Amino acid sequence: MSMLITGIRELVTCDDTVEETAGSPLTEGLGVIPDAAVVIGGGGEDAAPAVEWIGPADQAPDADWAIDLGGKAVLPGFVDSHSHLIFAGDRSAEFAARMTGQAYDGGGIAVTMEATREASDATLRALIQARVAEMRAQGTTTVEIKSGYGLDVEHEVRALRLAREVTTETTFLGAHVVPPDAREAGGRAAYLDLVCGEMLAACAPSARWIDVFCEPASPHAFDGEESRRVLEAGRDAGLGLRVHGNQLSHGPGVQLAVELGAASVDHCTFLSDEDVDALAGSSTVATLLPGVEFSTRQPYPDARRLIDAGVAVALATDCNPGTCNSSSMPLMIALAVREMGMTPAEALRAATVGGARALRRDDVGRIRVGQRADLAVVDAPSVLHIPYRVGVPIVRALEI
Structure with missing residues (x-):
């Protein structure tokens, strides 16, 4: 027919x-x-x-x-190449606190972890399906979904299994933050061993990608060497690479992503000239997430600088409970045009073919x-x- x-x-x-x-x-x-x-x-x-x-x-x-x-x-x-749809709980009070001056450092992820672990499969499945439907109602037809709110073997595996029911673009993000219970049990080193060992082995069959929150400015996230270990372990397990990089400060995320051939480095809020040059000479896409800056009152990424340097740029929502609880790609396009120096045509391409490139897809966008x-x-x-x-x-x- x-x-x-x-x-x-x-x-x-x-x-x-x-x-x-x-x-x-x-x-x-x-x-x-x-x-x-x-x-x-x-x-x-x-x-x-x-x-x-x-x-x-x-x-x-x-x-x-x-x-x-x-x-x-x-x-x-639209191709939304960065989202965190598998979560339960409510962090609206955290948003309200930021609007009165409280800084964001990634610590609220632990709040979502607790609520997500307590939710049943049926509850999480209904939440994911509702969020995907909400995205489709705003023009999104392809979405990447990360784990990262389970932060133990059982709940990371469950998150990816549920995500796999609605998309093939699933990302293992056990290295989102070091959870409080892991800090109490054996510290950062023990948790990193878990992520790169047992947790990765259990999650890899349901994941296409691996990601890491590379952010030395956050006490909850991972530094450059820790991030390198996570990404290399994921690569050895056959997963493609993605990086949360340079969100809260200048850091090693962009350089690490380019060096290891990551498909995308996401956020890119704080970039040096060397970072921009590295991206321009690589196949790594700079995925910009303006909804985060809208929700955290951080500076917006300088998309004009990246585009003029020849960097491939994508736009995505980063839909998540803490720093951008929005599933609206049209809003991201509007913010990119209004706040980041992109023309409407550039923003539309970044939200379609740019997102497809960030997922290494040539059949969408x-x-x-x-x-x-x-x-x-x-x-x-x-x-x-x-x-x-x-x-x-x-x-x-x-x-x-």
Whole structure:
């Protein structure tokens, strides 16, 4: 069965191979096809629907059935390459405290750990499914999910097992912080041994990636050498590498990520010239998480500096209970444009093809013949309305 989607005022493909023959200079580089149509086919139990044809609506082929979007814009579904959706509990009081001047140092993670450990499988499963549905209602079709709120073997394994039910992009983050019970039992060294040994062995079958909170400025996180050990152990176990780096201070995270060939280093709030040069000469994506700065009142990353240096940039939500309890990629796009020096077109690419690159995926983040039909619909004639109508729910994943 094939489906023809017509009534597309502006089709944003994010595909560099599309020759743009019309459209606004403000959307240059987005692979825009005006007054377009898309044909989608395939699907079923064993295969995702795929794009079979794209082009001007007046040239569209026949299909088994059709829908008319009535002049809306269409773009690739957002790729949220950094999230922490497996959690229970509430840390709204922590947010309120920060708004009155309390600093963030990562310690609140232990609060979520306790609530998450106490939650049943059924409770956590319902929470994850609700959060993924909330993301799809805002245009996200691909999401990476980290563990990191279990922080013992049993609960880290459970977190990844549950995450695997909703995404293939699962990340083992046993090295989120050193939990209080581990500090009492045997100290940092013993916990690091656990993360790199028994916990990694148990979690690796359900994970695609390994991550570490590399932040010497936090007493709860890990320094450069500790982070290196975690990442090398994960690499030896066959996992891809990701890094939380340079969030709270200048530190070794970016350099370590580049040296080890990590797919992405995330946050990148405090960067030296050497950090920027290293990223520009590498395949490591700088994933920026502006919702965190919004929620912690830290300085925003300088996206303009990175882009002008030739660094590949992605945008993601970092949806989590402590520093950014938002699942809204449209909000991240608006913040990137308003606060980080990105043009609307750059921000949209970072939220789609940039996120796909951060996950080393070439089947999402673009609209291209033969690829997955992960589409998002904008209730407006142009994708420029996404940062323009900030806070208004005008984007949704197209359910096929």
